[in-house]
Amino acid sequence: MHWINAVAIFIMIGSGWKIYNDDVILGWLHFPDSIVIGKWAQYGLQWHFFGMWIFVLNGLAYLTYGIATGRFRQKLFPVSLRDILSTVNDALHFRLAHDDLTHYNAVQKILYLGVMTIGVLIVISGLALWKPVQFSELAALFGSFQATRVVHFLCMTAIVGFLLVHISLALLVPQSLVAMVTGGPVVDEGSAHPAEAAAEAEATH
Amino acid sequence: MSIRTRTPSIFRPRNTVDQGVLTQNRALLDDINRRNVLRGAISLGALSLLTGCDVSEDDSVQKVLRTVSAWNDRVQATIFRPHHLAPTYSASQVVKPPRFNAYYDIEDVKPIDGATWKLELAGRIDNKQPWTAQQIYQLPEQEIIIKHICVEGWDYIGQWSGPNLRDFLQRVGADLTAKYVYFICNDDYTESIDMATALHPQTILATKYAGDVLADPFGYPLRLRTSTKLGYKNAKWIKAIEVTNDFRETFWSKQGFNWFAGI
Numbered sequence: 001m002h003w004i005n006a007v008a009i010f011i012m013i014g015s016g017w018k019i020y021n022d023d024v025i026l027g028w029l030h031f032p033d034s035i036v037i038g039k040w041a042q043y044g045l046q047w048h049f050f051g052m053w054i055f056v057l058n059g060l061a062y063l064t065y066g067i068a069t070g071r072f073r074q075k076l077f078p079v080s081l082r083d084i085l086s087t088v089n090d091a092l093h094f095r096l097a098h099d100d101l102t103h104y105n106a107v108q109k110i111l112y113l114g115v116m117t118i119g120v121l122i123v124i125s126g127l128a129l130w131k132p133v134q135f136s137e138l139a140a141l142f143g144s145f146q147a148t149r150v151v152h153f154l155c156m157t158a159i160v161g162f163l164l165v166h167i168s169l170a171l172l173v174p175q176s177l178v179a180m181v182t183g184g185p186v187v188d189e190g191s192a193h194p195a196e197a198a199a200e201a202e203a204t205h
Numbered sequence: 206m207s208i209r210t211r212t213p214s215i216f217r218p219r220n221t222v223d224q225g226v227l228t229q230n231r232a233l234l235d236d237i238n239r240r241n242v243l244r245g246a247i248s249l250g251a252l253s254l255l256t257g258c259d260v261s262e263d264d265s266v267q268k269v270l271r272t273v274s275a276w277n278d279r280v281q282a283t284i285f286r287p288h289h290l291a292p293t294y295s296a297s298q299v300v301k302p303p304r305f306n307a308y309y310d311i312e313d314v315k316p317i318d319g320a321t322w323k324l325e326l327a328g329r330i331d332n333k334q335p336w337t338a339q340q341i342y343q344l345p346e347q348e349i350i351i352k353h354i355c356v357e358g359w360d361y362i363g364q365w366s367g368p369n370l371r372d373f374l375q376r377v378g379a380d381l382t383a384k385y386v387y388f389i390c391n392d393d394y395t396e397s398i399d400m401a402t403a404l405h406p407q408t409i410l411a412t413k414y415a416g417d418v419l420a421d422p423f424g425y426p427l428r429l430r431t432s433t434k435l436g437y438k439n440a441k442w443i444k445a446i447e448v449t450n451d452f453r454e455t456f457w458s459k460q461g462f463n464w465f466a467g468i
Contacts, residue, residue, distance in 0.1 A: 023358035042461035043261035045356070046270040049277050049463065132354065133291040133433050133468045134284055140292075145352065145360050 001065070002180065004058045009159065011037060011051035016156055018044025025153055056123055063116070079109040101179045115162045122155035271461065278465040285467060287401050291432035294350045300361040301415055303353070305422050306436055308394070308456070316421040317391055317442055324427060328387070328447035331378025338426045341412060344368040344376075349407050354468055355436040365430040367412040371404045379448045387447040387455075388429060388440035395455045396440040398431065399465070407432035410443070435466040 014037030021030055022041050038044030066072040083106035090096050096105065104112065128139040128148045142148040170176050260266050305311045323335040348366040374381060381404065387397040402408060408431040412419060419425040424441030431439060437457050458464040 019358070023355070038261050040261075040461075041357070042457075043270075045463065046274055046461060047261065050270055050273040053273070131284070131468060132352075134286055134289065136289070136292055145354060149358060 001058055001062045004054065005062070008051050008055035008058060009163075011047055012055055013156060013160065014038075015044045015047035015051060019048060020153065025150060052126065059119060059123070075104055076109045076113055079106050079113070084110060098173050098175070101176055111162065111165070115159065118155050118158045118162075122152060122159065125152040125155060267461070274461075274463050277463060281465040281467040282399060282401070285399075285401055285433070287405060291351055291407055291468075294352070294362045296350065296364060296415075298362045299350060299364040299415055302420065303363050303414055303423055304359070304361050306355060307392070307422075307441070309392075311422050314422045315392065317425060319426045322426055322444070324443065325445040326377055326447075327445060328449045329380035329383045330374075330448050333377075338412075341368065341410070341427065344373065346413075347409050349409060349430065349432060351407060351430070351432040353436050353439075356462065356466070363430075364415045365409060365411040365413070366416070367410045367427070367430075369406070370408045370410055370429070370431075371406070373410060374403065374448070383448045384450045385448070385452065387449055387453065388443050389445040389447070390440050391442035391444050394440060394442075395453075396429070396438055396457075397453065397455050397464075398429075398434065398438060402431055402433055402467070405431060405433055433467055435468055437462065438466050 014035070017031035018036040018038040018041065021036065024030060033039075036044065037047050087096070087106040090105075091107070124138065125142060125148050127135055128142055129145070129152055132139040132145055132148070139145070139148060142151055170180075261270070307314070319338045323337055324341065325335050326333045345368065346366045347369045348364065350362060350364045352360050353363050354360045370386075371381075374386070381400065384400055385397045386400065386403040387395070389395055398408075408429070411424070411428050411430040412426060414420070414423060419428065424443075427443045428441040429439045429443065455464065
């Protein structure tokens with residue numbers, strides 16, 4: 001699901017930049033032709049309205065799976081302010097632990113939850129842009145059509161920002177990439193928690 | 206290495222793959238260091254930049270993208286709400302003059318002589334008698350103050366008036382069960398809309414903008430204005446209307462823009 005999403009996001013951002021270029025929101029910001037998807041406006045639009053199905057269907061499957069199996073609850077919650085501060089502190093002292101890739105630190109939890117929320121918002125604002133009349137009740141939540149464009153654009157900016165951090169950090173910890181391809185490290189079925197596993201190990205010695 | 210219990214996953218088999226292969230190929234795995242990964246990623250990026258290719262125009266890619274676009278037409282027709290009205294605005298919000306848009310510049314507009322112009326009717330219509338501008342002006346007028354939304358992303362509020370298209374089609378005895386209403390324009394532009402949109406209460410044949418007869422660049426003497434389509438579906442300088450069951454590609458859809466273009 002992650003890699004399908006990666007392809008969908010790539011298509012949506014590249015073609016979205018092409019569509020944006022036709023009527024820019026920020027006067028100084030045009031995306032160079034070399035990094036947009038689609039040589040002409042219609043190709044950008046075709047890619048965007050093709051990619052949206054992959055992004056939305058895959059996203060719905062992912063959210064349903066994460067919620068139904070309890071994966072999100074287990075991996076992303078709870079997240080407390082104290083954990084965040086301690087993670088930031090660890091990071092600033094270059095002692096972030098990467099030995100257990102199956103465990104997310106507090107900053108990871110916040111970022112993953114945040115980007116998922118942005119993912120939902122970018123779809124909702126996208127629907128309001130695509131169908132401001134058919135879904136006029138939804139579009140009204142954003143105020144005007146141009147305000148909806150700005151929300152959609154800011155969501156994109158947030159996702160691009162997330163990706164810059166996400167990809168750089170994944171490259172800095174290459175074993176995470178291996179884990180993403182192989183399905184992750186072997187996990188001992190017997191031990192419920194690392195602390196308990198450690199305690200067991202102590203006891204046997 | 207501290208390890209947590211695996212998250213229960215319906216996709217991950219309970220009996221995992223033999224991890225021995227990882228130990229056997231330790232040397233190879235160690236070789237996948239970050240420098241190589243970075244170097245690889247950078248060259249991949251460089252390669253895609255160097256080729257500078259755009260696959261969109263490739264025939265097989267176009268076939269897929271246009272198939273999805275046609276599928277999107279059907280989705281849009283399904284979610285279309287025939288009686289749901291678009292938001293309307295007050296006269297004080299109207300932009301004057303309206304924003305010009307066409308496939309050429311405003312200086313290249315070829316004005317129509319209203320005295321000799323006639324609206325031709327064709328297809329599944331009982332009374333195909335052509336209409337003069339004067340005859341059309343005598344029909345009951347409907348005024349709508351709606352947003353014009355362009356596929357490029359800009360929009361403005363406009364005040365349009367003229368005969369309601371459903372009323373006009375009924376008046377000339379058109380087959381309202383036909384699938385499409387097709388417009389042929391004086392500048393060789395073509396456009397067509399689905400019948401549900403043609404019968405929508407906010408679809409009119411506009412003859413006026415902000416109370417005055419349309420100016421030349423905005424479609425004088427007759428143009429379409431519907432609240433449920435993107436700007437380019439609103440044909441200007443209409444010279445013929447055909448009611449038909451045959452789907453025909455139109456000016457922009459031939460070039461790859463979405464045909465339904467509903468909003």
